[in-house]
Amino acid sequence: SQSLIEVSNLHKAFPVNKQLLKKPDWLKAVRGVDFSVTTGETYGLVGESGCGKSTVSKLLLRLLEPDTGEVSFQGQNILSLSKAKMKQIRRQMQIVFQDPYASLDPKWKIGSIIGEPLKIHGIGTKEERRKKVKELMELTDLRPEFMERYAHEFSGGQRQRIGIARALALDPKIIIADEPVSALDVSIQAQIINLFKRLQRELGLGYIFIAHDLSVVRHISDRVGVMYLGQIVEEAPTQKLFKDAKHPYTSGLISTIPLPDPTKRKELELVEGEVPSPINPPAGCGFHPRCPYTKSECKENPPPKVQIDNNHMVRCHLYAE
Ligand code: SF4
Ligand code: MG
Numbered sequence: 001s002q003s004l005i006e007v008s009n010l011h012k013a014f015p016v017n018k019q020l021l022k023k024p025d026w027l028k029a030v031r032g033v034d035f036s037v038t039t040g041e042t043y044g045l046v047g048e049s050g051c052g053k054s055t056v057s058k059l060l061l062r063l064l065e066p067d068t069g070e071v072s073f074q075g076q077n078i079l080s081l082s083k084a085k086m087k088q089i090r091r092q093m094q095i096v097f098q099d100p101y102a103s104l105d106p107k108w109k110i111g112s113i114i115g116e117p118l119k120i121h122g123i124g125t126k127e128e129r130r131k132k133v134k135e136l137m138e139l140t141d142l143r144p145e146f147m148e149r150y151a152h153e154f155s156g157g158q159r160q161r162i163g164i165a166r167a168l169a170l171d172p173k174i175i176i177a178d179e180p181v182s183a184l185d186v187s188i189q190a191q192i193i194n195l196f197k198r199l200q201r202e203l204g205l206g207y208i209f210i211a212h213d214l215s216v217v218r219h220i221s222d223r224v225g226v227m228y229l230g231q232i233v234e235e236a237p238t239q240k241l242f243k244d245a246k247h248p249y250t251s252g253l254i255s256t257i258p259l260p261d262p263t264k265r266k267e268l269e270l271v272e273g274e275v276p277s278p279i280n281p282p283a284g285c286g287f288h289p290r291c292p293y294t295k296s297e298c299k300e301n302p303p304p305k306v307q308i309d310n311n312h313m314v315r316c317h318l319y320a321e
Pocket of ligand 2: 049050053
């Protein structure tokens with residue numbers, strides 16, 4: 001399959017505590033992120049809040065400019081593109097947000113919300129746009145008569161379908177889904193994940209599926225990248241990650257997934273402690289204050305990226321020679 005997006009060595013820091021006559025501190029949100037996504041593939045990006053996953057999604061869309069690094073879309077480095085060229089690329093890279101309540105204007109009719117990207121890009125006549133909106137609603141299991149109703153009349157799950165229909169309006173190649181089911185009830189989550197899966201089969205889309213919860217990405221991702229303090233600390237095909245996690249943080253995350261058998265839950269080891277601040281992150285391995293296997297070098301030297309095999313990477317001193 002064809003490469004859609006390739007990200008290499010992305011860095012982004014934000015100044016904080018800006019005060020006169022004082023140097024700002026830097027919040028190091030993204031600290032050297034690499035990954036790629038191919039056509040028809042779902043790449044799951046997982047980590048606790050504040051780990052930098054949303055910043056990554058903004059960097060991919062150039063809603064933020066990275067300090068260093070490269071993002072290429074279908075072989076083209078998009079960071080050097082003009083605004084006009086970038087507008088064309090943006091048609092092919094769409095985002096679905098976590099909170100369908102916040103991202104849809106409650107005073108707009110559903111038809112206008114879904115059709116707005118077509119209007120912005122000057123695509124089709126009014127009639128043609130209406131026809132396309134109808135098709136998009138069928139595709140996402142929304143009844144066509146909803147077209148004349150308002151976003152506030154709909155439940156969270158329906159609103160997320162509206163958000164997805166809108167994201168599909170420009171026939172994108174890739175969708176960045178930033179916590180698209182986190183605000184929904186568990187029963188609705190499954191429906192929306194199944195919708196994403198069906199759309200991928202029918203349209204051959206690539207997804208970057210962002211979540212704080214491994215159990216969510218498990219059911220949709222082909223590969224998973226686990227983020228911690230602005231870095232991907234482990235990456236592997238989904239099955240392999242769940243069977244054979246190497247990074248102590250990943251193992252901790254997996255063990256916090258509720259098991260169907262509640263009597264087994266007691267044996268689980270939880271990842272304890274808070275995520276350290278990305279402002280002045282710990283020296284060495286960012287996970288060392290919480291890791292049960294910390295050794296002296298973990299406090300001093302950042303762990304190297306270790307390839308366990310061709311598709312399994314971990315950043316941890318335990319696996320370095
Ligand atoms: Fe733990 Fe050290 Fe590995 Fe970091 S590098 S995860 S502190 S063992
Ligand atoms: Mg976020």
